Amino acid sequence: MHDPLAMFDHFNEADFISLFGRIYEHSDWVAEALWRQKAEHPSGYFKDMATIQAAMRNIVEQSTDEQKLLLLRAHPDLAGKAAVAGTLTMESTSEQAGAGLDQCSEEELAHFLQLNNDYHEKFGFPFIMAVKGATKAQILAGFKERTPNDWQTEFDRAMSEVHKIAGFRLADL
Incomplete structure (x- = not known):
């Protein structure tokens, strides 16, 4: 069975940020932080979209009020x-x-x-x-x-x- 999320393990940084940078409007910093998290973990870090969504939400929620604004x-x-x-x-x-x-x-x-x-x-x-x-x-x-x-x-x-x-x-x- 093919795991569609496994492709993210093979993305280079630019492609990863290009794809995930569109999730939060004009806020590539969220995708950049997600890339750093991914880099710190073994392959398979993104086991499902819910994990990715939770990780991105946490990045935003842990940012400063100025970044959120x-x-x-x-x-x-x-x-x-x-x-x-x-x-x-x-x-x-x-x-x-x-x-x-x-x-x-x-x-x-x-x-x-x-x-x-x-x-x-x-x-x-x-x-x-x-x-x-x-x-x-x-x-x-x-x-x-x-x-x-x-x-x-x-x-x-x-x-x-x-x-x-x-x-x-x-x-x-």
């Missing part, structure tokens, strides 16, 4: 300027399109831009939601529900959403 700020707005400009990562493009955010009317787009601006102004990072399987209405409800939160509550929620996104991206590998 940078990670949050690395995420694009939902239906925001990067989406309009076509500069989202392949993963973000797919996730947002799956939620129908690439099909916004001008009015919907203006509404999302205003929500994004208000949220960012209050918290200092973008509204982050794991949108895979969500609808525009659910995303709008998320803005409405979460924008009144205090900073720490929303920081924690955003980090939780980042980990959900990472889980979806790992599952797609």
Whole structure:
């Protein structure tokens, strides 16, 4: 029986970081730390995707609050300027399109831009939601529900959403 995870044991550092660097948005430092962990362990370190996901989550959770804030700020707005400009990562493009955010009317787009601006102004990072399987209405409800939160509550929620996104991206590998 072929073990699909065994291929990771044969990756060089650049290929490994290229692949796993996409899991946490524009945050190669997570993949770099994962590579160092892998290098410290014998082959077969990644026995399953759950192990990889837990290792990456632990790397993020053990980082400083400043690193976590940078990670949050690395995420694009939902239906925001990067989406309009076509500069989202392949993963973000797919996730947002799956939620129908690439099909916004001008009015919907203006509404999302205003929500994004208000949220960012209050918290200092973008509204982050794991949108895979969500609808525009659910995303709008998320803005409405979460924008009144205090900073720490929303920081924690955003980090939780980042980990959900990472889980979806790992599952797609």
